[in-house]
Amino acid sequence: MSRTADSLPSTRQRRKEARPQELLDAALDLFVEKGFAATRSEEVAARAGVSKGTLYLYYPSKEELLKAVIRENISQEIAEGEDIVRGFDGPTAELLAHLMAEWWRRIGETRASGICKLIISEVRNFPDIAQFYLDEVVLPAERMIGGVVQRGIDRGEFRPVAVDDVVHALMAPMLFLMLHKHSMGACPNLDRRLDAPRVVAMQVDLVLNGLVPRTAPRGGPRKAKA
Known part of the structure; x- marks a missing residue:
């Protein structure tokens, strides 16, 4: 009808x-x-x-408006990322690479990336917003990424590592890329644009594989004799 x-x-x-x-x-x-x-x-x-x-x-209030903006643009994406993690059955290295790429695609490449720049530059003057952002974004994101790293350790795919430190090593470049996007990257006359998806992929590769060849002896490649 x-x-x-x-x-x-x-x-x-x-x-x-x-x-x-x-x-x-x-x-x-x-x-x-x-x-x-x-x-x-x-x-x-x-x-x-x-x-x-x-x-x-x-x-x-303006503070409640900002909180709603954060929920709509970042918290929701983290929740969807958690769904991706729960539904993924493949190797953990693939899951980690996919999750980081999706993080950039859904947040870094969108208007939501400006929220991270905003928080870093102004949050010290708004402690209530700082606590909200910690609870809504930072801690859930750390739990999600940390859970993936721990998954790899538990399955024998990753060596035992300090999970929290690995999470920071993965997320810090993301923050840099978003800050760059809204600073030097926003200047039209500067030939200083970064290929962010490639940088994200390289960061994941470095965390997973490092720089030292796998055939190199412990301690890194030996220096050539003079």
């Missing part, structure tokens, strides 16, 4: 349902462009095409 005109949502209703996402999109753009502290709530409302009062109906 086809839906009658009366049963279809009105344009106004559809607009109302889309409003939270429009506010989040406007907030993300402005927070990245101007910084969190410098962005005024009325600017977010204006860019979304609503009044400041309407903004506060959905998000009662």
Whole structure:
């Protein structure tokens, strides 16, 4: 049975349902462009095409708005990454490479990458946001990546290592690439662009295989005699 005109949502209703996402999109753009502290709530409302009062109906403060932006753009992706981990049956090295590539594709290559730059540059002045970001992003991401590394150890695919240190070694280049994207990488006249997916793949390869040839003796390759 086809839906009658009366049963279809009105344009106004559809607009109302889309409003939270429009506010989040406007907030993300402005927070990245101007910084969190410098962005005024009325600017977010204006860019979304609503009044400041309407903004506060959905998000009662600028801090709550930023938290919602983080949940929408990063926390959700981490949750989906956890689903990938749970459903993967192959070798752990492949899982790790896939997970890191997906992290860059879903966050690093998108507007969400600006959130990381924003947090690093401003969070010291907003301790409540710092704690929220730690709980919502940092700790879940570390648990996810650390769980993959531990999986490899438990299955005998990786040698025993300090898991937390490996997680930091994997994630630090990601942060660098996102900062570069929103700093030197954003300068159109600088020939300093990085091929981020290749850098991510190389980082995973280095963590898995290192630089020293597998046939080299312990301690690294011997120096040639003069």
